[in-house]
Amino acid sequence: MLIMGYAKGYKYAGDGTLLVKVRIPSIHGPYKQTEYKGRTPRNYVLDKDLPYCNSVILPHLPGEGDVVLLGSVNESNQEWVVLGLTGGTFNAGLTNISG
Numbered sequence: 001m002l003i004m005g006y007a008k009g010y011k012y013a014g015d016g017t018l019l020v021k022v023r024i025p026s027i028h029g030p031y032k033q034t035e036y037k038g039r040t041p042r043n044y045v046l047d048k049d050l051p052y053c054n055s056v057i058l059p060h061l062p063g064e065g066d067v068v069l070l071g072s073v074n075e076s077n078q079e080w081v082v083l084g085l086t087g088g089t090f091n092a093g094l095t096n097i098s099g
Helices: none
Strands: 002-012 018-023 052-055 066-072 080-089
Touching: 002 080, 018 066, 018 080
Parallel strands: 052 080
Antiparallel strands: 002 018, 002 066, 018 052, 066 080
């Protein structure tokens, strides 16, 4: 099974493996807690509690909010691997307008 998620951070394991912290909206809740129609979601996972997923080699390190493609490692969909970056980002189209 393939699914999209948002990168929330990354780190390297002791063996040099890239691990990406990913928010999968259908599992962990929306990107921002306030996006749930003005209410607090019941099963929202805080960013600090999101899991790190193993990753294949990526063309560049993922930034905050980059959309990543994940594949399920097993049939129970409990373990995921980051297969690539889609080129999209949660923050696309937002501009800093002050005035």
